[in-house]
């Protein structure tokens with residue numbers, strides 16, 4: 053078989069770019085997803101020498117996602133790893149958020165993730181060991197959000213973002229259960245991860261971890277063996293509470 057093929061969405065910068073590089077260093081042919089073709093091409097040039105190809109994919113645009121799936125089907129006939137990394141955080145205080153304010157983050161983090169999984173499933177099922185990694189967040193954890201006085205209980209500006217990532221976690225569990233009950237998809241493992249607090253554009257580079265550190269958990273769960281779990285939520289140290 054040819055080298056395994058991985059698609060990382062939102063891979064033109066931040067944790068996604070580091071994930072793309074680490075997967076390529078492990079022998080994957082990496083499709084570096086970027087909603088902007090120019091930014092994707094520039095990021096791929098940073099990884100010169102590795103098997104990395106930029107692919108235009110805007111997770112909020114059905115035609116773009118369909119075109120990416122058609123390209124992967126034509127070129128490779130299967131997909132071994134899908135890392136749903138593309139994400140958006142719009143800071144606005146909870147009490148100021150309108151229903152319409154929720155849309156951009158839900159479109160990207162939730163509807164976009166489902167759009168990509170749905171489009172890529174026919175390609176994933178062709179892989180002998182398909183893996184899906186959904187990038188969630190510590191801010192999705194109810195145990196943290198309900199801990200009085202904690203940073204997560206007081207981060208009122210991540211109102212919509214936290215809700216989208218909690219939705220990502222539930223979708224991960226629901227997909228895992230559905231795959232296990234479908235003989236054609238039972239070999240697809242899907243897990244949610246959090247990279248920790250990483251210094252990227254998403255948080256104005258306030259995070260304390262490097263993108264390389266943040267990417268490790270995605271790469272680990274993208275490459276687990278056939279005896280590994282499905283439907284879980286993990287950081288680099290192991291399982292997390294929901």
Ligand SMILES: NC(=O)c1ccc[n+]([C@@H]2O[C@H](COP(=O)([O-])OP(=O)(O)OC[C@H]3O[C@@H](n4cnc5c(N)ncnc54)[C@H](OP(=O)(O)O)[C@@H]3O)[C@@H](O)[C@H]2O)c1
Pocket residue numbers: 061062063064065066067068086087088091109110111112136137138139140160164187188189190246247248249250251252253254255259
């Ligand atoms: N940084 C942290 O501390 C942290 C913590 C927990 C979870 N996460 C999660 O980690 C993931 C990566 O975030 P990051 O910190 O690396 O942030 P980042 O540097 O802002 O990267 C986000 C990536 O998502 C892409 N993206 C946004 N909307 C998109 C769309 N509609 N279609 C395709 N790509 C889109 C961005 O593309 P453009 O360059 O075109 O905008 C960019 O490549 C996200 O899911 C985020 O929620 C991050």
